[in-house]
Amino acid sequence: MRNTITPFVFAAAITLLPAVTLAQPPGGGMRGNPEQMMARQMAALKEAVGLTEDQEKAIKPIMEAQMVKQREMFEAGPSDDMREKMMALRTETNAKMKKVLKEDQHEKFDKFQAEQRNRRPGGPGGPPPPPPQY
Numbered sequence: 484m485r486n487t488i489t490p491f492v493f494a495a496a497i498t499l500l501p502a503v504t505l506a507q508p509p510g511g512g513m514r515g516n517p518e519q520m521m522a523r524q525m526a527a528l529k530e531a532v533g534l535t536e537d538q539e540k541a542i543k544p545i546m547e548a549q550m551v552k553q554r555e556m557f558e559a560g561p562s563d564d565m566r567e568k569m570m571a572l573r574t575e576t577n578a579k580m581k582k583v584l585k586e587d588q589h590e591k592f593d594k595f596q597a598e599q600r601n602r603r604p605g606g607p608g609g610p611p612p613p614p615p616q617y
Contacts, residue, residue, distance in 0.1 A: 517550060531595040532588045541583045549576040 524546060529539060552572055556565060577596065584592055 521546060521550065528592075528595065531598075532584065532591045534588075538583050542580055545576060545579045545583070549573075 521543070525539060525543060528534060528542070534542065549572060553569070556568060556572075562568075577592075581589055581592065
C-alpha cells in the first residue's frame with residue numbers, strides 16, 4: 484500500500500508546486516515593491532520632463548512623501564472622501580514638484596501627468612486593469 488501512495492503524493496507535489504510559486508509574483512505584486520515603483524516613476528519623469536540631477540534629488544523626497552501618505556490612507560481603510568483626499572494629495576504633490584521644475588518644463592510635466600492618468604483602461608478614473616493571467 485505504501486508503494487502506491489508515494490507516487491501519487493510525488494505527482495501531486497510536482498503538479499501543485501508551479502501553481503504555488505506563481506501565485507504571487509516576486510517583489511510585491513505586479514507593480515513591484517515601492518522602491519522599484521519609485522525608480523520606474525522617476526525614470527519616466529526624468530525622460531518625459533528632462534530632469535537634471537539636482538531636480539531628481541529634490542523631487543524624489545516629494546514623491547516618497549506622497550507614497551507614504553497614500554499608503555497611510557489605504558491602510559486606514561475605505562472612506563467616503565478617499566477620492567477627494569487622494570486628488571488633494573496629488574494636487575499638493577504636483578504643486579511642490581512644479582516649484583522644482585523650470586518654467587519650460589511645466590508643460591512637459593502637465594502632459595506627462597495627463598498621459599499617466601489616461602493609461603488606465605477606460606481613461607481617467609476608469610475601472611482597474613484586469614488581474615494578471617498566469
